[in-house]
Structures are given as structure tokens and as C-alpha cells.
Amino acid sequence: MSSQASSRASSRGSLLSKSSVESARSGQSAGSTNSDNVRVIVRCRPLSEKEADQGEDEVVEVESGDTVRLELGALGASRTQKKFRFNAVMGPECSQTQFFETCGVKALLESALDGYAATVFAYGQTGSGKTYSMSGYEEQIAEDAYQGDAQSDGLIPRSMSYIFSRIRQLKSNVRLKASFCEIYNEQVYDLLNLTTASLPVRWKPGKGFFVQDLFVVECQTLSDIMEVVCEGHRNRRVGSHELNKDSSRSHSILTLNIETESSDPDDGHAVVKFGKIVFCDLAGSERLKDTKSDGITLTETGAINKSLFALSNVISALTTSATSGAASLSSASSSSPSSSGALTAHIPYRDSKLTKLLMDSLGGSSLTLMICCCSPAAAYADETLSTLQYAHRASKIRNRPTVHLDGKEQLISRLREEIKHLRVENAYLREQLATARPTLENSPSDSGHSTEHVIASFEREIERLKAENREIRTREFMADRNCQNAMIENERLTQKLEHLEEVFVHEPNPSGSRNEHEQLYTANLRLQQQVGHLKALLADSNHTSGADLEPLRSENAYLRDTIAQLRKREHSLLRELQQRPSRRPEARTIIEDAERKDSDRSFLFSGENSL
């Protein structure tokens, strides 16, 4: 296996938006709805031995291939039922092979080979079968030199072997790179490199959120990649509690980057696409009292529930904006440069590392498959209900799948698209002229205008509209670029603050923190200048294309909010510094300095200057 420690994950290509993706891409064999929606599959496991011994009732029933019925309430007359419909529902009898064949993951893998980003994530209560569905038996897959098991293997090993079998058939050069990390207690750890401490999550334009310094392994054979999978499982944090003896205590994220080089069927030139598939096995949602958590387990459970709550908030915000007709993509932190005009609602991706890293999968440019696992036991009916409700909301999320190409390819494809559009427009205009000409030729020229005059005025109008269109596009491009710049500044400021926090925690020398503050102030000022520039641009744009720039204004409001929050944090850090007796004189100077500078710059955020 050739491996490389990559300080930054391989530089990715740009994204090319597509308005829609062929239905085949979403792999919807059973009950497919919209190709851009998150596809949701429910899988109900059999009763465990323990549950069967306890005489548990089964309250989950698969009604048809896509409907699940849940019995609620006490046994007897007061029982009620709830029904949910999903893309597909699989019951306890469903084998791992059947599950792989019918859940739609194969089509996602095909899409990833075709340059799309795809995500499969498993959600459900602890012990409901997420790891079993994603990987198989955890203790087996974590064995040294694991060779695979035809019966019990889950989606991940099956997907890996599927990809290699497809690569053998394809007439393309394919490069595969894998990384594997986990989010444990809100910190990201590399599962392939245990020597590193927790890793930071960063944001970059054109790339979105990513884990910095993650170990990336180039895989040439199936056994290379299975080694990555097994190594990750060996290193994943597993604990034992009342509901599951091998419970995953973290969210794990396995990413396979697929670089495919093929020749364009139209003109034979080489095209490189950057697809990827992400497998995310979430830690189980769980009630503290059921798991009988204490000490470390209690902290872990708290962190798990907190990040799942953040995920639920993102899903709610996305579904609310989807049902209210608002676009679901947040350009403020989107990985897609082409998506920047789409923001109309703030989606709280930044609230947790999990939601940052899943941003592209939820409301972003990825094709997404959510696997919802549940237990059939009556004892967990409430948890199952909340899982199904969660899943139902998630199924309303609309993504915008995009092909990932490198910069040059992106330009060529954009120009091709442009030519295609112009051709359609030309054909339409010719048609219009053809229908207008006989009418005009037969009509009396009582208005004093000849047919030629009318046609010429049509043509002038078309030219005028085209010029206006170009101008609006230029303005949008400029505003988009300014937003990107403001985001970069925002990220830089966040990093400064993180650094400043570290400075306080680790007791550095006093002159260092003063310096920190100066740098922070300069960065802050630069950010404000960006925002001011953006405001001026938007105010100017208002005259001609106010409606087109509405999303940017909303994004701007979000950025200003973020800046205000960052400033609050900056102040609280300074107050903290002031409270330390050893640093009081130094703190006073810094605070006075900051307050004086604040009053200088406050005009930028005053009411009449806001957008």
C-alpha cells in the first residue's frame, strides 16, 4: 500500500453545477421520488436474543416495500398506530446481500465514479443496527487481515469490492484515496494516524469544511482499501453500556476520493472528474437513563446527543426552507462557488463539527442516502417514533448534485453549456421571427413602420436585454467574490480567536497576548472593510437588480451576525484576562485600546449602514 501523509487533503477540483441529475444517479430502484432529495431507507433489525428472552413485543411492521407501521401506547385498547412512507423499508428478514442490492448504494457508487459527491449515513438509536448495516460485525471487521465475509459484510466492504469490480470494467484511469476519522466528544481524531492530537476543522472557498492534516492513503487494490477500513474500525472508540455491548461512542467518517480520467466522447480530450463517497456511521441517539451512563460514558453521551441535536436543527432548518420555497443551500459556507446566489435562510451548519463536515451531504451538492435503523421492540417504541420522524423530515431535504471537475474542465464545460443555451435561444428567436414575419408582412403599415423597422426594433431590444443580462451577471459575480472574501476573513478571524483562546489557556508571555490582540484587531478591521465594500456594492446594485441580490443580502446579514458573535467572544476573552491578577495592568491597556478602536469602527454596524 502506498501511503502519504497529506497536510491538506488533495487539492480538489472546482464544482460545476447541474440543475438536475438523471434519475438513475439517485439510484432509486424502489419508490423513487425526486432525484435531488435525500433518499431515506428504513431498516428494522430482528429482536435481539436478550429482547426475545425478556418477552418483548414487536411493534414495527413493514407494510409494503416503502411503508412502515409503528404501534404505540400500552398493549390493549389504547394502542395507536403511526405510518410512515420512505423510499424503501426493510424488515428483520432482510439479509445483508439484499440490503446492499436494494438500498440504492450501487447507484451512488456509480455517481461517485462519474464525478459526483455521494454520502451514505446511518442514523438511529443505540443498538439499532447502524454499524451492522454499514460495516457488518464490528468485532469481525476489526480483526487483523480481515478478508471479508460474504454473509455478514455490510455496505462498506461490499461497496469497496463493487468499486474495484467496476474499475476493472471501465476504460478510465482511476485513482483512489481514502481517509478515516471520528468525531469524539466534539473533537476530530484521525483513525489512521493515532499519533496526532485532535485535528481542526477548517473552511476554504471552493472546498467547504474539511479536516486539516488528515492522513490520506492511496489505495491501488481492494486489500489496500480493506486495510484502511479495518484499521479505522480497530481504532474507533467503542464502549459498553446497558443497550449495546459494542456501542460506537463516536461518529465515524470514511471518505473515498475517486479521481477518474476519461476521454470526452464528443472531441476525445481528457476529462478529469473528482468524485467521492462518504460513509458516516453516527453514534447512537440514546437516553442517559436507559444506557445507565456515568462518568466518561456520561460525557460521551452528552457530546453525542449535542451533536445529533445540531444535526436535527440543520435538518429542520433545511426542511423549513424547502417547504417555504426558499433555497436550501447556504452559500456563506458552501463548498460550491456556483451556489453562492442561493442563500435565503440561515442553516446552522457551524454549530457542531458533525454538521460542518456533513454540510455538503445535507442541502449541498452531494447525493445522499440516509439509512435509518430501528429496533422492533416495544420497549423502544418512543425512540423508534422519534427516529422515524427525524428520517421523515430528512427525506424532504433537497440537494443539488454537481459534477466535480478541475478548473480547466470547469471552464470548458461552462462554455459548452453557454453555447448550448445560446443555440436554444437562437432557435427560439428564429422561430419567433418566422411566426412574426408573415403577420407583419400582411399587416397594413398604417403606423408608418415597415416590417424591417419592426424586426430591427426587435433585434435592438434583444441586444439591449443581452447587455443587461451581462451586466447583472457581472454584478452577481462581483458580489459573490466579495462574499467569498468576507468568508475567508471570517475564517481567519475564527482561527485568530482560537489561537487567542489557546494563549489564555496556556499562560504565554504578556507581550505575546498584546501582539495577538493587535493582529486580531487588524484582521477584524480588514473584515469590516470587506463588509463595508460589500454593502456599497449591494447598495449600488439595488438600483438595477435588487431582487437578484436578495440572497447575498441575507448572507451578508449572517456574516455580520457572525462577526458580532466573534467580537463578543473577543471581549469576553479580554475580560477574562482582566480578571487574572497577574495580568491586570496589561489587560487594562488592551481593553482601553479595544474600546477606543471599537468606537471608531462602530459606525459600520450602525442601523443606517445596515443592508
Ligand SMILES: Nc1ncnc2c1ncn2[C@@H]1O[C@H](COP(=O)(O)OP(=O)(O)OP(=O)(O)O)[C@@H](O)[C@H]1O
Ligand atoms: N439486521 C440485523 N440482523 C442481525 N443482527 C443485527 C442486525 N442489526 C443489528 N444487529 C445486531 O444488533 C447488535 C447492535 O447492532 P449495532 O452495533 O450495529 O448497533 P448500532 O446502532 O451501531 O449501535 P451503537 O449506536 O450503540 O453503536 C449487534 O450485535 C448486531 O450484530
